[in-house]
Amino acid sequence: MDSVIVIGGTGETGRRVVGRLVREGRVVRVLTRDAQRAREVLGHDVQLVEGDVREPASIAGITHGMQGLICAVGTRRHFSANGTQQVEAGGVRHLMGELAKSVGHVVLLSGYGLDRNSLFLRGFSWVLNGYYEAKEAAEQAVRSAGVPYTIVRPVTLSNRPATGHAVLNQSGAVGMLSTMSRDVLADVLVRSLGDPSAFGKTFELTEGVAEPLGTQLRTMKQDGLRRMPSHTPMFGVQARA
């Protein structure tokens, strides 16, 4: 896909996605709440549109002329007016209305651990003002948008350089305390874009030793054919029968 809009393109993950897309020569548009700051962060090779995902009127038309959409929006001030529910649930819902219909593929950055029936994760979600409920709502909005999509659920993110390769899974076999490089995540988000073997798929992501990404994408099952097991542990690695 030659033209891509990145939501959250100024963030720690988003700017790595943007950097990759620019280096590949694609037309890149970034939504930001502060164009001046975004210009300083991202340089002059990107189009900037100012808007706020909480305000539908401010983002009208932002996908016009774009072939792909990568959503890496998020918040760290979970209980603020720009909090978890407003940004990660409501904001993504706003994006997935008419806006998403004009692109050919949506790639959503979600969170590790959805589908898990774990007291630990429920507590974690509560501390972050309903993080998992918000991510669930965002995923449902993406699945209902009527356009090809891919949902990526990474483990805890780090700004360290890559030490391994992307490891995709739908088996719930990786523990919550794993971390991965944002560079590896950005690579997966960009390389999934426009790849039909990634369409309609949701998978967890960590870093390690793995088959080439294209091979792994092809082996992932499409949504509706799988659920994460609810009994898998949050810590350590457990092989599943």
Ligand SMILES: NC(=O)c1ccc[n+]([C@@H]2O[C@H](COP(=O)([O-])OP(=O)(O)OC[C@H]3O[C@@H](n4cnc5c(N)ncnc54)[C@H](OP(=O)(O)O)[C@@H]3O)[C@@H](O)[C@H]2O)c1
């Ligand atoms: N941190 C982790 O360990 C982890 C693990 C798994 C999944 N995730 C998910 O990964 C995603 C990205 O995380 P990150 O740490 O890379 O993000 P980040 O550095 O906090 O960046 C957040 C981005 O969201 C944008 N944003 C925030 N509020 C907005 C609003 N109201 N309207 C428009 N844009 C808004 C910001 O843009 P402006 O400020 O320029 O507007 C910024 O580009 C999040 O969805 C997070 O839940 C994180």
